[in-house]
Amino acid sequence: MQRDIWRLLKEKCTILRLGKRLGLVVVLLVIIARLSGWLQFLEWGIFDIFLSWRSYESVEEKILIVGINEADIESVGKYPIPDGEITEIIKKLQAYKPIAIGLDIARNVPVEPGRKELVELARQSKNFIGIEKIFLPDRFSSIPNLPSERIGFSDIIPDKDTKYRRILLGAPNPLDSNDYKFSFSLRLAEAYLSQKDIPLKNGISDSHTMRFAATELPRFLPNFGGYVGTDAGGVQVLLNFRNGTELFRIVSLNDIKTENFQPDWIRDRIVMIGMTAISAGDLFNTSAISGLKLHGQIYGVEFHAHAVSQIINAVLGSRPLIKTWSEEWEYIWILGWGSITIGLSLMIKSPWRNLFAVSLSSSALIAISYYTLLIWGLWIPVAPVLLILGINFLLSACYQYEQSLKAQIVIRQHTIEMAFTEIHNGPLQTLAALLRNVQNHELSKEELLTNLKNLNLEIRDIGEYLTRQTLNLEESLRLGSGLKINLKRPIHELFYEVYSSTIERNLPYFQTLKVKVRSFDPLEEQFLTIERKRELCQFLEEALCNVGKHAEGVTRLSATGTKQQGWYSLKIRDNGLGIRSNYESKGTKDSKNLAKQLGGYFNRERATPKGTVCELTWPFAGTRSWISTMKSRLKAYFQRKLKFLTKNLQRSL
Incomplete structure (x- = not known):
């Protein structure tokens, strides 16, 4: 009936509203968590994983690292390495005409012998670039009084997880706000690119950043990518590390002394001198590179080499720089995936299918994000979306599990009710008639035994039927007579079948019937479910059985189903003894x-002049308004009251 349809629709709408609200709450909470910075570590970790997934790259030919290792320290016999040793190495390197030589060794005090010679050589070498520290607590210059264009700071900033992902390219001098300082890495990259007539200039779309030709370095902002409220002072860029086991060609101090290298490794290249001895402690944490010899760590000179390589290759067009969407587009992306997630959880009811859909969506998200970063260097949010997918899946799975439990409870309750109805309309009716006959001494011993055997078979048949019905969910109904009817048939045909089968049962007062009337109008069934058909047939069967058991002296029985003004009335009327008690049985309830x-x-x-009327009336028109329904109910109510008052008045007279 339409009432069932509306009830189901209301339930569906309630579930949809609840699902949407829960989904939106999850999305909102994840966004709040991201805005609060609680997802930073997760987003950084995923970013590092994506970088480490990239295929291994070849050795960077533009840069040579002279790494002073443990063997070099033992060979020299002194640490720190004396300035004189550094001077000799620089002289040897200069003979091969490198574009630039960068000395990444922090010297806040002279290491004799050779300090004077080192300072003089550094000042005379136009391609020499030294380092300085401009931020507290370490603030010094390794080579004093170098021209500003040949010195760069080596200060870098760690993230909260102690890993290094950013490189500081420029910043105001803390001691003089009018003096702007550039980093060691930027100075080396600038020296290389200037040989190709590509000067360093201010940005165009972002005037606060830097550019080489048309390549503008994407400036790090406080909420850049997965960062939230981070100090973005100066000009910072996110580092696009090279990936592999052998990223730069590294030679030792002894290799340079013994000329154990190819001249082409130096000529027209950038040479960086730094410490590659673990004892020197010049190590930086990173998890963005796979295949490192030192797990999760690289040397400081390598870190600066990555920065130099990134700038040069980005300008020359071979590698992308790391960039992000604007914050607005990032949250549109998150909300879009949140909508997809809510849709999946609402449309898919199976937990396993939901898991498959979430897994597929997560894989698609990861693939899109990874290849976007790999090809274009675009870092898009992944962690918030994965959280939304995961949390919504868990909520959906919990809800579906709860619904499954409720469904099992409903099925069990339905089975119990079905069992009661089948037993009540079948064996109990037979047993009641049998008891009445025994009390009236109307049965012989042989007849009693036969009836008991039939009752036993009837009970067994019900057990087998209920088992099949529960397991197979058959769209059928077993009547108390043992007849099984197909509930897919039209309802008026089912009424005829229920009537014919029930009236033939061996119930005591059916034997006295002389007039039997039956008539059932056809009924449109677009709103009548199988379960409603089952319940209507059971109602008719029980009403007829009550006549057979209790209507003493009955001679006339009528069972009719009539349509009138959008209502259907199923009425069973007899002329038996009538209602003897006001007790409300389970059947009445x-x-x-x-x-x-x-x-x-x-x-x-009670019927007039005698007998009982049992009537079930309900609306069947799908377009019937609630106003007309209320009118019909009120009309029926007042008609019943009028009949009741008329009867009482007649009795009093």
């Missing part, structure tokens, strides 16, 4: 409940 579910009413009363 079930009938009232059925009427309520159908949106109609149930009436059971």
Whole structure:
């Protein structure tokens, strides 16, 4: 009936509203968590993983690292390495005409012998670039009084997880706000690119950043990518590390002394001198590179080499720089995936299918994000979306599990009710008639034994039927007579079949019937479910059985189903002894409940001049308004009251 359809629709709408609200709450909470910075570590970790997934790259030919290792320290016999040793190495390197020589060794005090010679050589070498520290607590210059264009700071900033992902390219001098300082890495990259007539200039789309030709370095902002409220002072860029086991060609101090290298490794290249001895402690944490010899760590000179390589190759067009969307587009992306997630959780009811859909969506998200970073260097949010997918899946799975438990409870309750109805309309009716006959001494011993055997078979048949019905969910109904009817048939045909089968049962007062009337109008069934058909047939069967058991002296029985003005009335009337008690049995309660579910009413009363009328009436027109329904109910109510008052008045007269 339409009432069931509306009830189901309301339930669906309630579930949809609840699902949407929960989904939106999850999305909102994840966004709040991201804005609060609680997802930074997760987003950084995923970013590092993506970088480490890239295929291994070849050795960077533009840069040579002279790494002073443990063997070099033992060979020299002194640490720190004396300035004189550094001077000799620089002289040897200069003979091969490198574009630039960068000395990444922090010297806040002279290391004799050779300090004077080192300072003089550094000042005379136009391609020499030294380092300085401009931020506290370490603030010094390794080579004093170098021209500003040949010195760069080596200060870098760690993230909160102690890993290094950013490189500081420029910053105001803390001691003089009018003096702007550039980094060691930027100075080396600038020296290389200037040989190709590509000067360093201010940005165009972002005037606060830097550019070489048309390549503008994407400036790090406080909420850049997965960062939230981070100090973005100066000009910082995110580092696009090279990936592999052998990223730069590294030679030792002894290799340079013994000329154990190819001249082409130096000529027209950038040479960087730094410490590659673990004892020197010049190590930086990173998890963005796979295949490192030192797990999760690289030397400081390598870190600066990555920065130099990134700038040069980005300008020359071979590698992308790391950039992000604007914050608005990032949250549109998150909300878009949140909508997809909510849709999946609402459309897919199976937990396993939901898991498959979430896994597929997560894989698609990771693939899109990874290749976007790999090809274009675009870092898009992944962690918030994965959280939304995961949390919504868990909520959906919990809800579906709860619904499954409820469904099992409903099935069990339905099975119990079905069992009661089958037993009540079958064996119990037979047993009641049998008891009455025994009390009246109307059965012989042989007849009693036969009836008991039949009752035993009837009970067994019900057990087998209920088992099949529960397991196979058959769209059928077993009547108390043992007949099984197909509930897919039209309802008026089912009424005829229920009537014919029930009236033939061996119930005591069916034997006295002389007049039997039956008539059932056809009924449109677009709103009538299989379950409603089952309940209506059971109602008719029980009403007829009650006549056979209790209607003493009955000679006339009529069972009719009539349509009138959008209502259907199923009425069973007899002329037996009539109602003897006002006790409300379970059958009466079930009938009232059925009427309520159908949106109609149930009436059971004495008939005039004698007998009983049992009537179930409900609306069947799908377009019937609630106003007309209320009118019909009120009309029926007042008609019943009028009949009741008329009867009392007649009795009093």
